[in-house]
Amino acid sequence: MLAAARTWEKPVWQRNFGVSPRQMEALGDAVEELLDGGRSLSRAELAEALVARPGFGELRDQLTSGWGTVLKPLAWTGRLCHGPGEGGRTTFVSPRSYVPGWKGVPEPEAAAQVAIPAYLRAHDPATAEAFDAWLIRGMTRKADLRARFASLGGRLAEVEVDGEHAYVLAEDAEAVARVRPSKEVRLLAAFDQYVLGPGTADARVIAAGRRKAVSRTAGWIAPVVVHRGRVAGVWDLTDEGTVDVQLFEESPEVPRDALESELAHLAACTGRVRGLSVRAV
Known part of the structure; x- marks a missing residue:
């Protein structure tokens, strides 16, 4: 669902981070090559290996940023993931070689069947907009967001909270209604x-x-x-x-x-x- 928004293709993302969609695709290909065969690299090692390649030298600042913004789309699209820790160092690996039974990133519609109920289990009652803000800062197309909530059908129940329409898991509705204010x-x-x-x-x-x-x-x-x-x-x-x-x-x-x-x-x-x-x- 994160990848479906294609945030790295939006002009505002490119202005803020200075990486074009073409460069992101090339970075993804390079990362897959570098991590192939179960290889594990720290953030610094991965950045150094990338900037040493033609065409990526100008991206050193973006690749070494502590925020890891340029690496996030690569994780969302299944081209890298966190590997085993090495002391205080974060490492990256390819999910194809690291995750048993890896089948690739699921389609957004399939992911919604897992992600939305999981979010509501922890935070209901909640609106679709609150879920989208938590997931990806409200970047999902409104029509897509409505469709993904609608696709859950009877698994969700609509409720009203302080005049605002929200959702709960249908199986949790009675338990939520019984909740009393906490003094903890x-x-x-x-x-x-x-x-x-x-x-x-x-x-x-x-x-x-x-x-x-x-x-x-x-x-x-x-x-x-x-x-x-x-x-x-x-x-x-x-x-x-x-x-x-x-x-x-x-x-x-x-x-x-x-x-x-x-x-x-x-x-x-x-x-x-x-x-x-x-x-x-």
């Missing part, structure tokens, strides 16, 4: 799917005026404090091991004992936590 407090890590699933623009999760506190420059999604299902603040772990909790002043009071309980869980996971600091922002 959670310290969630950066880039947690509780935030990314609905998206930082969903004001039911993050107040519109606090979006920039969570979605920061250079694409960073901050660790968040969740209380009663909504983002009530953000937090950081300092070099000294203190969890610095910054609660939004307009949020309902977050119980200190609940934060301390989460602190104990975080300490057990990281082995680095030494204390708790709480302040309003």
Whole structure:
């Protein structure tokens, strides 16, 4: 479904990243050759091997970028995937030689039968637009998006949430209707799917005026404090091991004992936590 949008063929993508569709196709061919036979290369090794080839020297900056933007379409089209880790290094391999029984990237219609229910299982009720924003920043053609949701037929049920039409898995509809508001407090890590699933623009999760506190420059999604299902603040772990909790002043009071309980869980996971600091922002 990611490949179906063909984002790398859009003028805005080419302006931002400076790689033409012809170059992307040539890069894909070269990557398949370099990774053939089960070969594994780190990002730096792959970039160096590519820029050493005629026609790719000008793409060094794009290929060595930490964002890996130029490599993403190659992953979406099944020409490379992550391989075994080597210490702190990410490696890339060919799925043809690395994934048992690899049959290639499925057609979008077949992928929708898996991806949409999986998303709704975690995040329903949700709109088709929310799914598309999570998947590929809303780049799917609207007609295609509607058709893929419609293709699931009776597996989905339409519901209304605060006046907005949304979907749930039909088999989950009764369970979703029985859910009651939570009073729990959670310290969630950066880039947690509780935030990314609905998206930082969903004001039911993050107040519109606090979006920039969570979605920061250079694409960073901050660790968040969740209380009663909504983002009530953000937090950081300092070099000294203190969890610095910054609660939004307009949020309902977050119980200190609940934060301390989460602190104990975080300490057990990281082995680095030494204390708790709480302040309003």
